[in-house]
Amino acid sequence: MSDWEPKIAAFLCNWCSYGAADLAGVSRMEYPPNIRVIRIPCTGRMDPKFFLAALREGADGVWVSG
Amino acid sequence: MITFKLNGQTVQGEKGQYILQVAEKFGVDIPTMCHHKALDPAGMCRLCTVEVFDGRRTRYVTSCNYPIWEGMEVKTDTEIVREGRKLIVEMMLARCPESTAVQAIAKSYGIEKPRFQTGDDTCILCGLCTRMCERIGANAITLTQRGLDMRVDTPFSINTEACIACGACAFVCPTGHITYDKVKEKVTLHPGQPIPSEYDMGLKGRKPVYVPYAQAVPNTPAIDRTKCVHFKTGGCKVCVEFCGVDAIDHSMQDETVEVNVGSIILAPGFEPFDPSKFDTYNYAKHPNVITAMEMERLLSASGPTGGHLVRMSDHKEPKKVAWFQCVGSRDMNRCDNSYCSSVCCMYAIKEAVIAKEHAGAGLDCAVFFMDIRTHGKDFERFYNSAKDKHGVRFIRSRVHSITPVGDSGDLEVRYVTENGSLVVETFDMIVLSIGLQISPAVAEMAKNMGIELTEGRFCKTDSFNPVATSKPGVFVCGAFQGAKDIPQSVVDSSAAATAAGEILASARNTLTKVREAVPETDVTNARPRIGVFVCRCGINIAGVVDVPSVAEYAKTLPYVEFATDNLYSCSQDTQETISQIVKQKNLNRVVVAACTPKTHEPLFQETLINAGLNKYLFEMANIRNHDSWVHRNNPELATKKAKDLVRMAVSKAALIQPLKEAELDINPTALVIGGGLSGMAAARSLARQGYDTHIVEKSDRLGGQAHNLFRTAKGEDVQKKLAEMTADIEKDPKIHVHLKAALTKVDGFVGSFKSTLSSDGAEQILEHGVAVIATGGSAHTPQEYAYGSDPRVVTSLELDRKIIAGDPALKALNSAVFIQCVGSREPQRPYCSRVCCTHSVDNAIHLKEMNPDMNVFVLYRDMRTYGERELLYKKARTLGVIFIRYTLEQKPVVKVAGGKLLVTTTDPIIGRPVEIETDLITLATAVIPNRDEKLANFFKVPLNEDGFFVERHAKLGPSEFATDGVFLCGLAHYPKPIDEAIAQGQAAASRAVTLLARKKIYTSGTVAEIDPRMCSQCGVCVSVCPYSAPSWTEKGMFAGRAQVNPVLCKGCGLCVASCRSGAIHLKGFDNDQVFAQIFSLSEAV
Secondary structure, eight states, rough: OOOOOEEEEEETTTTHHHHHHHHHHHHTTOOOOOEEEESOOGGGGOHHHHHHHHHHHSSSEEEOOO | OEEEEETTTEEETTTTTTTTHHHTTTTTTOOOOSSTTSSOOOSSSSSTEEEOOOSOOOOETTTTOOOTTTTTTESSHHHHHHHHHHHHHHHHHHHHOOOOHHHHHHHHHSSSSOOOOOOOOOOOOOOOHHHHHHHHTOOEEESSGGGOEEEEGGGHHHHHHHHOOHHHHHHEEESSOOOOHHHHIIIIISOOOOEEEETTTTTTTOSEEEEEEOOOOOOOOEEETTTTHHHHOOOOOOHHHHHTTTOOOOOOOOOOOOOOSSSSEEOOOOOOOOOOOGGGGTTTTTTTTTEEHHHHHHSSSSSSTTTOOOOOTTOOOOOOEEEEEEEEBBSSSSSSSSSSSHHHHHHHHHHHHHHHHHHHHEEEEEEEEOOOOOOOOTHHHHHHHHHHOOOOOEEOOOOOOOETTTSSSSEEEEEETTTSSSEEEEEEEEEEEEOOOOOOOHHHHHHHTOOOBBBTBBBOTTTBBBBOOTTTEEEGGGGGGSSSHHHHHHHHHHHHHHHHHHGGGGTTTTTTOOOOOOOOOOTTTTOOEEEEEEEEOOOOOOOOSOHHHHHHHTTTTTTTEEEEOOOOEEEEHHHHHHHHHHTTTTOOOOOEEEHHHHHHHHHHHHHHHHOOOOOEEEEEEIIIIITTOOOOOOHHHHHHHHHHHHHHHHHHTTTTOOHHHHHHHOOOOOEOOBBBHHHHHHHHHHHHHTTEEEEEOOOSSGGGGGGGBBBBBBBBBBBHHHHHHHHHHHHTEEEEEEOOOOEEEEEEEETEEEEEEEEETEEEEESEEEEEEOOEEOOOOSTTTTTTOOTTTEEHHHHHHHHTTTTTGGGSSSEEEEEESSSBTTTTTOOOOOSSHHHHHHHHHHHHOOOSSSSSEEEEEEHHHHHOGHHHHHHHHTTOOOEEEEOOSSSSSSEETEEEEEEEETTTTTTEEEEEEEEEEEEOOOOOOOOOOOHHHHHTTTTTSOOBBBOSSSTTBTTBOSTTTTEEEGGSSSSHHHHHHHHHHHHHHHHHHHHHHEEEEOOOOOOOEEEETTOOOOOOHHOOOOOOOEOOOOSSSSTHHHHEEEETTTOOHHHHHHHHSOOOEEEEEEEHHHHHHHHHHHHHH
């Protein structure tokens, strides 16, 4: 399990967290390349089916931030 | 062009290029230690050795300085080449066994220990430093001596004037042999100072080429001419080599541009007070005494420590932090700033709370203050929670000096508590809450422009024209007008914009140009034909991500007809190329994999419009900000991630549809609800900009609370000014005043409201495009201090009316007492009414001036004469007004005994009750809002628990609501004095004009849409929407079902996620589109 890497689907709010992730880049911060970001207009858009679909597609974790 | 073979692949390069340069272009990696793009190659380290076959024999050459020629065959990774490199690395390691950089490269060749005798050097003699020094133009260091003794040094090994301490040698040194400290010690005669970052308050350094801060607009780097080496030596220009678009031109000169303008707005801001001259505070000498501005940076996630709270002397986490208030404010003794800076109490409390959040609740925070001034909206609540919930200590004491405790870095302070005892306490760091002041440069500018300043050097303004300077046509906003916080600055800025707009209204839209529209291609029912453009962004993306392979991969994805990579996708020529390719290849969807949609989506959408495509047929994959910039040490996984992101974007793009932006006319009429000063100011401003404006006033006259006020803090006669303003309103043909009137119904939305007005029983319908809510407030009626039972106890407004009426009894009074905070800052009304301290102090002055022998007392809790109102407080004390503080626990007691009016209060200095016999008690009563829930419902705008309206954003949107087309000003927002009420009236008008001036509004394409056939009428969407966009359909076959007004919809998708029937679709982010992205994750995750 030592080389196991989690796969994370991230749903980020366009207005805050998506911008924050942009700023992390502008600030040249580093983080592991395990997440795949899906931009949503607001976390209010999050549908429970999105979580389930992501998990079914093999994601080990779902991150919603907004 | 020269054609040759590189590892079997036929490649081309320019004449004069070296093998290494061509290899780099074709993505062939050759290791080097002595190569630098901006320097001439030297072939010093030999690590880049490759094999060259000329048709007859094989040679081994250094690729960095071996020019290419026609027909050569180069192999970069043969067995012999690898062995040769390994031997070179082994010898380097033998020479420099302690260098971590050499150890790392040795490890990559599988060498743990060299077979040769080891030395103790750290320099591999690559010569990067000496070549760089030459390029810089300093020529201070060189390779001296020969053979075994060769080393990097200055001539004769003595420190030299030639070295300018630029640090470029240390920067390029691959092994860490040269450090900046070593340069200062052994090379240069210059002092060598890092360049302090202005943004980080000097807590961190910056480069001569720099972006001032991450959010700077424009977000492009600038060259600091005073620090750039090129401007000192004429050399360097290394940055030019690295700029992929040739944007750097060192020969550019400053230009003076003359512009012809009709109005000027001054917003030069303030400068933070420099506490260096307060020697007893040791700010200049001790690193652990910092200013609040430095503390802001320390607490910021983008600051020098990433938000981790440490003290500067030893980077230890502090256990105890103190804030000293009023440093450089309210001080005539050690500086010349007798005014209050208005913002420091609140920022100190905020910093203390954030410090506790960052460092944990165990952090002890103490604020030393004179008066806590939390007079802003919701600020008093924040102060209370800092005290009660977060445990911030508030100590009413002005500390004289800060004494460092030996070399420990700790700081000792002595202070006297309220009960008179002396306390000695040690802190780990101390924050000086420095004040705001106007810089000498700004004062000079004002002088040159002929603008009058106040005693505190702020711009002089009139309370009834709060943003107009003494010079017509020149307006002011922000801290130059007076020390103020963000919301007030934002109000001012809008007000200044509208004031300028009033005089320029006739010129509006006279310099506009109309763009030619490209007809839109109909893509309905067309099979998706997707074009993918992968951006290299110079080296920003291509330096990490293998861009060509991402583009190649994109070609394999479904519906992708075309894929390529661009050097800079956002450049003008690439934009045109993309537009042409769209037309040539008949593409109907475009995916750009590049920086981020947050900054570049509008630009690419513009490209689509120019190519005749609907702008919504665009999708972006973020492979720079979310990928190459954050995974630069992991190119392989970054490339994989880029492919995943492109695949997800393509799968969504295949499902996106062209969207329509509906166009609606805006009714160019405004409705102002409330005819007080602030509503009048809004109406006057709207009318002056050409918009018909209706004022709806419930009473029988305009003016509201202003009728009860005697004079402003600046001494203006309120009644005289009110009469002038009322006359202005009444004679303006564009303003229609409806007195004794109220709204009974409001229909419609931004741009087309329909309000029913009831006046004297008659109903009338007003159609308007915008509404300004200025419903005002009133004085609280006290139930204490014998009010109502003794005529000698009056409220502040009643005293003003006596003064206005010229009551002769006032002059004959022997004694007058003012009691502050009557109904404010109490559990049932936990806000500060902002205006009462200044009001009472000014009236106390007036009484004292009428009769200097009168004994005047002000009983207060915290004196909140913010800004230059502080000067009134000072004046009152000079005139002999006696100020006695009381606490909420020990409020003054009023009793009437034998016809005498007696006030008893505990004097905090002697700690005993004192009894005052008085002839008049004035109660500074709270300002309470006219809580109008009906109106709130009409316009679907919220009220807070105190009954004030809730603005769009507490800091950035103080004069408007989240609901489009509805604006806010005056006491309905929060208690405020006349100048601020008028400024906010103008601000509300300003915000309204931004809508009205557009004449039409376009809805966004990405809005929610309800399929009425699926709607089950549950009403969840209607209740959850923060913008009131969904409503019930009233007529037709779908009556009773929900519909979304696209004008009001902000496209958040809350209703879509909440709809239990699946009836709502969010265009641009519909379920199938989001699912397409999720489903294409599967390959990714």
